[in-house]
Amino acid sequence: MHNLTIAELVTGLQSKEFSSVELTQHFLARIAKLDANYNALITVTADQALKAAAAADERLAAGNAPALCGVPILHKDIFCTNGVRTSCGSKMLDNFIPPYNATVVENFEQAGAVVLGKTNMDEFAMGSSNETSFYGPVKNPWASDSVPGGSSGGSAAAVAARLAPGATATDTGGSIRQPAALCGITGLKPTYGRVSRWGMIAFASSLDQGGPMARTAEDCALLLNCMASYDDKDSTCIDREVPDYSATLGDSVKGLKIGVPREYFSEGLDPDTEKAVRAALAEYAAQGAELVEISLPNTGLSVPAYYVIAPAEASTNLTRFDGVRYGYRCEDPKDLNDLYTRTRAEGFGDEVKHRILIGTYCLSAGYYDAYYGKAQQVRQLIQQDFEKAFEQVDVIMGPTTPSPAFKFGSKGDDPVAMYLEDIYTVATNLAGLPGMSVPCGMVDNKPVGLQIIGNYFDEARMLNIAHQYQQATKWHSLAPEGIA
Amino acid sequence: MSHSGWETVIGLEVHVQLATKTKIFSGASTAFGAEANTQACAIDLAMPGTLPVLNKQAVHYAVMFGLAIDAEIGKESAFERKNYFYPDSPKGYQTTQLEKPIVGRGNVEITLADGRTKNVRIHHAHLEEDAGKSLHEGDFRHGVSGIDLNRAGTPLIEIVSEPDMSNAEEAIAFAKRLHSIVTSIGICDGEMSQGSMRFDVNVSVRPTGTTELGTRTETKNLNSYKFMEEAIAKEVERQIDLIEDGGIIKQETRLYNGDTKVARSMRSKEEANDYRYFPCPDLLPVIVSDETIAELRRNLPELPDARQARFIEQYGLSHYDAGVIGSDAAMAAFFEIAAEKSGNAKLTANWTMGELAARLNSQDLSISKSPVSAEQLGGLVARIADDSISGKMAKQVFEGMWAGEGSADEIIEARGLKQVSDSGALEQMVVDVLTANQAMVDDYISSDEAKRKKKLGGFMGKIMQASKGQANPQQVNQILAQKLNELL
Numbered sequence: 001m002h003n004l005t006i007a008e009l010v011t012g013l014q015s016k017e018f019s020s021v022e023l024t025q026h027f028l029a030r031i032a033k034l035d036a037n038y039n040a041l042i043t044v045t046a047d048q049a050l051k052a053a054a055a056a057d058e059r060l061a062a063g064n065a066p067a068l069c070g071v072p073i074l075h076k077d078i079f080c081t082n083g084v085r086t087s088c089g090s091k092m093l094d095n096f097i098p099p100y101n102a103t104v105v106e107n108f109e110q111a112g113a114v115v116l117g118k119t120n121m122d123e124f125a126m127g128s129s130n131e132t133s134f135y136g137p138v139k140n141p142w143a144s145d146s147v148p149g150g151s152s153g154g155s156a157a158a159v160a161a162r163l164a165p166g167a168t169a170t171d172t173g174g175s176i177r178q179p180a181a182l183c184g185i186t187g188l189k190p191t192y193g194r195v196s197r198w199g200m201i202a203f204a205s206s207l208d209q210g211g212p213m214a215r216t217a218e219d220c221a222l223l224l225n226c227m228a229s230y231d232d233k234d235s236t237c238i239d240r241e242v243p244d245y246s247a248t249l250g251d252s253v254k255g256l257k258i259g260v261p262r263e264y265f266s267e268g269l270d271p272d273t274e275k276a277v278r279a280a281l282a283e284y285a286a287q288g289a290e291l292v293e294i295s296l297p298n299t300g301l302s303v304p305a306y307y308v309i310a311p312a313e314a315s316t317n318l319t320r321f322d323g324v325r326y327g328y329r330c331e332d333p334k335d336l337n338d339l340y341t342r343t344r345a346e347g348f349g350d351e352v353k354h355r356i357l358i359g360t361y362c363l364s365a366g367y368y369d370a371y372y373g374k375a376q377q378v379r380q381l382i383q384q385d386f387e388k389a390f391e392q393v394d395v396i397m398g399p400t401t402p403s404p405a406f407k408f409g410s411k412g413d414d415p416v417a418m419y420l421e422d423i424y425t426v427a428t429n430l431a432g433l434p435g436m437s438v439p440c441g442m443v444d445n446k447p448v449g450l451q452i453i454g455n456y457f458d459e460a461r462m463l464n465i466a467h468q469y470q471q472a473t474k475w476h477s478l479a480p481e482g483i484a
Numbered sequence: 485m486s487h488s489g490w491e492t493v494i495g496l497e498v499h500v501q502l503a504t505k506t507k508i509f510s511g512a513s514t515a516f517g518a519e520a521n522t523q524a525c526a527i528d529l530a531m532p533g534t535l536p537v538l539n540k541q542a543v544h545y546a547v548m549f550g551l552a553i554d555a556e557i558g559k560e561s562a563f564e565r566k567n568y569f570y571p572d573s574p575k576g577y578q579t580t581q582l583e584k585p586i587v588g589r590g591n592v593e594i595t596l597a598d599g600r601t602k603n604v605r606i607h608h609a610h611l612e613e614d615a616g617k618s619l620h621e622g623d624f625r626h627g628v629s630g631i632d633l634n635r636a637g638t639p640l641i642e643i644v645s646e647p648d649m650s651n652a653e654e655a656i657a658f659a660k661r662l663h664s665i666v667t668s669i670g671i672c673d674g675e676m677s678q679g680s681m682r683f684d685v686n687v688s689v690r691p692t693g694t695t696e697l698g699t700r701t702e703t704k705n706l707n708s709y710k711f712m713e714e715a716i717a718k719e720v721e722r723q724i725d726l727i728e729d730g731g732i733i734k735q736e737t738r739l740y741n742g743d744t745k746v747a748r749s750m751r752s753k754e755e756a757n758d759y760r761y762f763p764c765p766d767l768l769p770v771i772v773s774d775e776t777i778a779e780l781r782r783n784l785p786e787l788p789d790a791r792q793a794r795f796i797e798q799y800g801l802s803h804y805d806a807g808v809i810g811s812d813a814a815m816a817a818f819f820e821i822a823a824e825k826s827g828n829a830k831l832t833a834n835w836t837m838g839e840l841a842a843r844l845n846s847q848d849l850s851i852s853k854s855p856v857s858a859e860q861l862g863g864l865v866a867r868i869a870d871d872s873i874s875g876k877m878a879k880q881v882f883e884g885m886w887a888g889e890g891s892a893d894e895i896i897e898a899r900g901l902k903q904v905s906d907s908g909a910l911e912q913m914v915v916d917v918l919t920a921n922q923a924m925v926d927d928y929i930s931s932d933e934a935k936r937k938k939k940l941g942g943f944m945g946k947i948m949q950a951s952k953g954q955a956n957p958q959q960v961n962q963i964l965a966q967k968l969n970e971l972l
Contacts, residue, residue, distance in 0.1 A: 080533045093532065100526055102533060199533040205765035234535050235767050313765055316567050319576025320530040324631065327532075340569055363567075363760035372762060 001026050002162035003479070006071055006219040009165055013060055013070045020060065020070030024053035024114050027072045031116065031163050038139050040148075040158040042077045043085055044117040052114045059112060068226055069112030074167040076155050077118035078125055079105050079210070080199040088201045089121040089133040089151075092321045092328045092347035102199025103231045104168055104210050111226040116164055120154030123349045124318065125175055125203040127151050128421040129411065132351040137408060140183060141480040142446050146405035149179030149421075155213050156183035162483055166214040166223050170200060172207045173306050174400075174425025177437035180213055181400035181449025184439045186466065186476060187213040188220045191457050192432035193238035196231030202317040204310035205236075207429040216476055217438065217466035221245035224459060243460050249467040254288035256465065257393040263299035264398030264424055273448045276441025277399045280450040283472060284397075284465075292393050296385040301378045302427040303419055308362050308375035309430070314352075315359025321347065354415070383431040390455045395465060399424055400437040400449035424451055434459050438466045439475040447475070487724045491692045493700075494655045494716065495647035497684040498662055499640050500672045501614065502545045508613050508639035509536030509579065516678045520619070524633035530574035535766050538563075542639035544780055545671035546586045546611050547772055549641055551781050552665050553606055555590025559772050561611070563764040568757045571631050572616035580612035580642075582761050586770065587641070592665070593789075594657040595807065604658050605646040611770075614638040635679075641671075647686065647697065652716040656709045659683055660811065664788040667813040674814070675850060682707050687719045689727070698723070699733040703740050703747065711742035718747050791816055799829035808837055814851045815841075818858045825862025828869040835865055839882055856885045864892035874957060877901045905956040907963070913955060914963045917946045918971075929971060940964065 001023055004012065012018055028046050035041050049072065056070035080086045080098035082105075087093045101109065108115070122132040130138040130153030138153040140146040141161040148157040152169035156179035159167050169176045171189035180187030188211045195210040202208060212223030225246065230239045260281060265274060285291055323329035323343030330346055333339035348356070362371035389396060401421060411418040428435040433453055440450035450469075454462040470476050507514055510527035527534045550557045562584040565577040587609035595601050616636035620629050643662060649655045663681060667674035674680055683706045688698035703719060706712045718740065723733050735753040740746075786794070792810035795801045801809070809819045815836065823832040840861060844854055864881055867873045873881060873896060884895035896902055904910060918925055921943075928939050940961075947960050 086532070088532065096532065098531065098533070100531075100534075197533075198535055201532040202766075233537060235537055236765075312762060316565050316577050316760070316762070319567060319569065320532070320574060322569060322571075322576060324571050325529055325531075325574060336571065360760065363762050365758045365760075368760075368762070 020053040020056040103196035122151035125151040149182035151175040182405040184447030188436040198233040204313040256289040259294040259393030259396040270403035280440040305378035306426040311355040311359030396453040400451040404446035494649040502639040507637035520632035550587035553590035556588030561586040581610035585610035664811040715740035821858035822862035826865035
């Protein structure tokens, strides 16, 4: 059952081939048996899942079941779940049980999905390797000595290891696409404002966006149908009709103009990864798409701009973790200052502290204009690059990451090397554009991803394009050794 | 205390709590006085993942204030985060406006005691959220500090004036004028004792006749006119003494304790936080359309100036009375209802500003909490105006109304206070008293003109006593004079 796609599971559940309880028990058993190898989950919610599955089976029997009724999924531990610990991968929130659901969680509950648990992640979503989690690193199911990517590494590894058919994730600078690429699955970061941020613990508010992870584009479409909604609790959520993302999957890509940015195929890109991406582009050409070389001249500025803006926002978003109202509190604080200092020194990990310091510095009097002000200007330039490109082409394609999954600790001492992991992904967050990653080949027995960047609210088209590729290729259906 | 050779420059920053039902970024109630932390929701507690949603009513109230002072309205204003750690600031930042406030430059005209008027320029007014309250020793459990977040997120406008005031009188006139404006347009309840308006006073001094501004200090969070006056006087004196002794004024933030009358430095400029302002990414720019502005302008309640002019015109009040009653929205509304009921505006004004105001003041009550309703006061004034009761009796009736004994008519009836104005009955009463006090009458007759006048009081006393105070004194006076004259 664990090799079935969500689309196949929906059919199986509705035709009573198997029940949601059977399905849920199957996945819970897999998690119990296998997750020790991956560390993909922080919390398993077996009891709640079985109850939800039983309720789903009743609805399925009654014949009025909603879209994802009875389908088991996982939530990244950044989405608040009512009554279930939501840690954000941090010691700071190790004891935090929210009294409310994130809108995304609520949407899946309404759609009848069964939540198996919460997935591991880089602490406060800050990281590209899942090494910053308080709960320990997640291992890549394709190579246990390699990272799964981050920050949504737990979701990506769980889907790749068939511990769940789909999972939610978030992407601030590549945190959906990069782990999806490194774990050989499909992941979509929607347009900023497409998915509600209510109840999604903030890293960098102007960049954070929730999105789905699954093995296929077709499954991502099913998940996004449920995930995307207008939410008046999030002022930056955009009130725009949610199309049926499944409806247009079958459209042809004939005549599609694909922009291939010169800057995404330059120094730093692993040659074998480039080969895989070029092969994917050739497949599109074979299907009748037109490849157009384009330029996104400010690409090189995107990582520096991102690593000013994201930490700046994070430094103030994380001020609330002060030990006063919830979360970790240091023992026996002597006074207020001691409470703040020790709570935060003990509750946050190094990468989080690192970014809070960078962000605080960038916003400080006398530095604001040189850093934050400048970065905002760069953000405008990057947005203009994309606007110009989309006057010429329908979508943009390139590699998701410069290389396949790297080994644990290999970038530990060099934050800049780690930050360059995001070189192809951060620009879309700065521009607010949707981006996705689709498995497109294997390098050294590890998956690599093709990145598809669409224009604003073009998710349906992107999913369609990815689906057409997956109809013609098998990369998405490969399973790590010992999984199938 | 005079400080010849020095002049004072004062600017005010005024925090006005907006009278919205819910908070500026959450749906929690803003009602005052609830049990601690019962009006703080997940957003107010800054729980992880929660997000602010701007209260439209707060925006409208801010725009209304802008319209009331004839200011530029920021059609696109923006919120910023002001970052600092403090337990009563749950997010670790205050959401406020800096670069693009919702209200731009405007003007407020103040009238001083001698009738002079002066214009105070408003630099801008911006929207922001209030903080919670820290409860320290004495407010809370022994040895523990507590936090009450009920107030956290209450919408405020902060009104920033130019340094256009030269003494405490002007500063207080300005503060009172703002109070009058915000209560008149209904955007603030004006309850100063509950912190609905709080004043930060910027004070500097300079040699008379010079134009360069001296170094200023800011005394924060004064919540009464009296404390403002005291704090300004103390600070002006401190600065002049310091400079005259060869010292230098340091730019600093100060506190004044109105109960102990002690002023002290809170932090110097060097110790001030770097607030790291930056645009709040959780909120979109606030766009106010021309249509909204036009509609708010059309529906803007009567402003104090217009109301004062109307009171002079419509009710024939003096400038002074119209100024006092017309500047206080609640008192003005009270007066209008009472005057309607009484049919005598001038007398209603006297009672409103006199007996009622004094009584409210003595018990520290606002007019909206008056135990005597406007209808009741009007009913009382009506009985005075139609001579049913004397002024003296009216005070007794007023006491009865204050004690909750009912309407004027009910109390007059119950206490048997009706004034006797029947001239036949009064004449009989006078004759009876004169007959019963023949010795006094003889004495009166034998006295000279000057002494007789003084002796009239004795007869009046006896007659009023005989009537149990109910005789109409003017009429008795007349009849008595006439009867005694007849005996001469």
